[in-house]
Amino acid sequence: MHTTDPKAWEHEHHFGERGPTRGERRTLVVALMTAVFMGVEVAGGLIYGSMALLADGLHMGSHALALGIAVAAYVYARRRAGDARFSFGTGKVNALGGFTGALLLAVFAALMAWESVERFLHPVEIVFDQAIAVAVLGLVVNGISVALLGLHDHDHGHDHAHDHGHDHAHDHAHDHAHDHGHDHDHAHDHDHDHDRDPAKRAHPHAEDHNLRSAYLHVLADTLTSLTAIFALLGGKLLGLNWLDPTMGVVGSLLVARWSWGLLRQTSRVLLDHQAPGEVRARVKAAVEGEGDERVVDLHVWSIGPGVWATSLSLVAHEPLSPADYKARLPKDLGLAHVTVEVHRCPGELASVA
Structure with missing residues (x-):
């Protein structure tokens, strides 16, 4: 209890x-x-x-x-x-x-x-x-x-004032048959971020x-x-x-x-059209950084003036926690409702990317 x-x-x-x-x-x-x-x-x-x-x-x-x-x-x-x-x-x-x-x-x-x-x-x-x-x-x-x-x-x-000082991650360590026919450990971490007042850091455009x-x-x-x-x-x-x-x-x-x-x-x-290319490119570049992470699925769409909901999935040999990847995101884009899905995929980055 x-x-x-x-x-x-x-x-x-x-x-x-x-x-x-x-x-x-x-x-x-x-x-x-x-x-x-x-x-x-x-x-x-x-x-x-x-x-x-x-x-x-x-x-x-x-x-x-x-x-x-x-x-x-x-x-x-x-x-x-x-x-x-x-x-x-x-x-x-x-x-x-x-x-x-x-x-x-x-x-x-x-x-x-x-x-x-x-x-x-x-x-x-x-x-x-x-x-x-x-x-x-x-x-x-x-x-x-x-x-x-x-x-x-x-x-x-457009003020989103809902903040949760926690990460709720779920690890499902299991064998997963990938589309490319390889078996790999699939560490499936979800983290949902509800940022405080992202409109104050709204995208300039x-x-x-x-x-x-x-x-x-x-x-x-x-x-x-x-x-x-x-x-x-x-x-x-x-x-x-x-x-x-x-x-x-x-x-x-x-x-x-x-x-x-x-x-x-x-x-x-x-109609939830994807955000402009420059917004998605900045999110992708920030998450991938200089490591071996690769963003394999990215959705960024407008939910209000200057506020973008974000959902992304990435794979890496040695992935960090979802919170670590969220911390890399640009603070001036007005990102909100950020969901990060992390997959551990040793030796298969080339096929996934």
């Missing part, structure tokens, strides 16, 4: 942010700004009978919805951070929010293209002064939003996909305002009314490209 207090070995299941991040706070501010501006434009359009104001207000509403989804993703991930039912935490909610935002961005691009083609086929009379005023006002609001969500200043708030989604939405709106001003001035001063739908098509193509890039990035996270 065990008399030792098991609490020292129990896993703390608090994954994720312990408080709102800068990204969440700024996205909330931008969402509120967008919603207020949308309400003002819609009200103005209804009161003054301006279709330009009403159309732009409804357009802003689509981005307010996307920003609201981004805020909801942040809040859900934070409030569910301690829920042990999420095996690797709620970090992927961030990518899910970004993926949803990317889909909405694609819809927005399609609507831009459709409306532009409609304007080509069925030109409408443009009230230039009013339309330019609306576009300039929208540019000011969107410019402030872009500055608030600037990606150069985003942070990695880590990206908050949810914040990027919000950023791209306001950037797309800013682009729309800029191209609209350019086209409207060309139409008013030079009579080039075809510039308006042309700029709409150009803008829709650029927004579609942004959407596709974000869809690719977020889908890789959601």
Whole structure:
């Protein structure tokens, strides 16, 4: 019967942010700004009978919805951070929010293209002064939003604070028939590491996909305002009314490209795509060191912004303990949930490697 207090070995299941991040706070501010501006434009359009104001207000509403989804993703991930039912935490909610935002961005691009083609086929009379005023006002609001969500200043708030000061290794010394037809002693050691706050040592290229989604939405709106001003001035001063739908098509193509890039990035996270080659290469090089160890199986995948779950298997003539190999891992990569499997395989390194 065990008399030792098991609490020292129990896993703390608090994954994720312990408080709102800068990204969440700024996205909330931008969402509120967008919603207020949308309400003002819609009200103005209804009161003054301006279709330009009403159309732009409804357009802003689509981005307010996307920003609201981004805020909801942040809040859900934070409030569910301690829920042990999420095996690797709620970090992927961030990518899910970004993926949803990317889909909405694609819809927005399609609507831009459709409306532009409609304007080509069925030109409408443009009230230039009013339309330019609306576009300039929208540019000011969107410019402030872009500055608030600037990606150069985003942070990695995915906090994994669960530490276990122990190693649980299991040795199964037995004969194992290897695929190459050799018999060797298979010392099967597992060690699972639940590092404390790996997000603070996050990979420098880590990206908050949810914040990027919000950023791209306001950037797309800013682009729309800029191209609209350019086209409207060309139409008013030079009579080039075809510039308006042309700029709409150009803008829709650029927004579609942004959407596709974000869809690719977020889908890789959601589908447990392997980490970038440089991350895996650093893990492999650190574990193998200068000894005879060879990493034969390596999995590194994202479980949140700047946090990578890691599982690896290695063979060596005289292997060290799993804890020794964990100690070799780079401290600046944000590795978490590290599992190390060690095999003793005398004389067979060449065939295994």
